[in-house]
Amino acid sequence: MIYFDYAATTPMSENALNIYAKAAKNAYGNSSSLHDIGDISARTLSASRKVIATIINGHEKGVYFTSGGSEANILTVQSLLNGIQHKKHIITTANEHSSLHTFFKNLESKGFEVSYLKPNQQGIITLNQIQSEVSKETALVSIQHGNSEIGTINPIEDIGLFLREKRVLFHSDCVQTFGKIPIDVKLIDAISISSHKIYGPKGIGAAYISPSVHWQPILPGTTHESGFRPGTVDVPAIAAFATAASDISKDQQKLYDHFVQLKNQLIEFLEPYHDKISLINAHLPHTLPNILPFLFNGIEGQYVMLEANRFGMAISTGSACQVGMQAPSRSILAIGYNEQQAKQYVRISLGKDTTFTQIEKLGKVLINIVENFRK
Structure with a gap:
């Protein structure tokens, strides 16, 4: 995992x-x-x-x-x-x-x-x-x-x-x-x-x-x-x-730079699927590079999370302190998305042990989930 x-x-x-x-x-x-x-x-x-x-x-x-x-x-x-x-x-x-x-x-x-x-x-x-x-x-x-x-x-x-x-x-x-x-x-x-x-x-x-x-x-x-x-x-x-x-x-600055590089790698890897997988904060100026909030067009975040887990990837659908609540993320709603869109939200968060190889594997799994869902 x-x-x-x-x-x-x-x-x-x-x-x-x-x-x-x-x-x-x-x-x-x-x-x-x-x-x-x-x-x-x-x-x-x-x-x-x-x-x-x-x-x-x-x-x-x-x-x-x-x-x-x-x-x-x-x-x-x-x-x-x-x-x-x-x-x-x-x-x-x-x-x-x-x-x-x-x-x-x-x-x-x-x-x-x-x-x-x-x-x-x-x-x-x-x-x-x-x-x-x-x-x-x-x-x-x-x-x-x-x-x-x-x-x-x-x-x-x-x-x-x-x-x-x-x-x-x-x-x-x-x-x-x-x-x-x-x-x-x-x-x-x-x-x-x-x-x-x-x-x-x-x-x-x-x-x-x-x-x-x-x-x-x-x-x-x-x-x-x-x-x-x-x-x-x-x-x-x-x-x-x-x-x-x-x-x-x-190690704060070193880790920050590492997260920026990992984030950019995942954005680049998923670019051909930007109409299906969009990174909410990709172009926002003031963000933590280790937190990557994605919306999957037409796919509920919970489905994406469970499928990723099946492929050995642990991701989430938001704050662990709100898991189990049926209501969509307040943070997603607060920045202008509707409830249906908010339910398509998935959070990927990076750590000091995250590698470029792991990011590539994750990208392939996310693409696979999207392509199989469309079929």
Whole structure:
């Protein structure tokens, strides 16, 4: 089986696995314990926090480890809102990750007014859209950095600068971009990131909230992670997460260039079939090159995915967090496609181990699926 679903999750790297095993043997104590064994865990935790903070150009005191990206999203947004209280307007997008989309829908039932911005024809949220929506009642803006289904990248630095001037809090879901492109939190109040998207273990992620920002915990009295989240901290997983983050950040530009070359190869290979297999973001200027969203003219994406699986290719029909839902992708609908077209969507996502030979094999399988379906 050849894997093309890296945007959903990645295999753990050998280095992260080795560090996890070492930390599990040596840093097994509770990091809150005051004895020497607990101190080993505490020092490992502190070192890992510094690694993450350095990568995003933040302060280590702003890093809070969570059980993953989804929890980081929810805890961060709610903690920030707890620190404001008197404002009830939130600005977000129509194509945020399902963890935030469902959370914001829930907040509406609790008296919040939520504005859901739709991306423009290039698939991005513009600064002008934010400027036209911000009011004196705006408590928080939450705009994803990179979209997991169509790969578009939003201008979070420009948005952050404007919101800083307006003194409106800004959160960004950076789960898909962390480790893929540079992230600088100097103009962003809070971000969410995840380990299993960058060859680290599952079940671990992090929130970053600038130490200058006031927030209130969801559960008062919580002691772990400076009150941000209850529960014993998983130090071995965090050490492996920091290792994976350090490794991928060193290879970031090299991997980016590799993904661009692989993407171009697949586009060229499928060019004779461009009327049947179209890459949605082929000509969009601001996209992650490792996420390739295709529409198969007249063929449902689920059929393509199952046929590809039969031929030994693992691809997807979108975010794994929405699999099982009958509704078509919100991201595809948000950029102007109708429901029938959205159901013809398939996502191919590339990883550090993807080769040109694998891309060629994938291209042949996709062409074979199209030709056999027409027959």
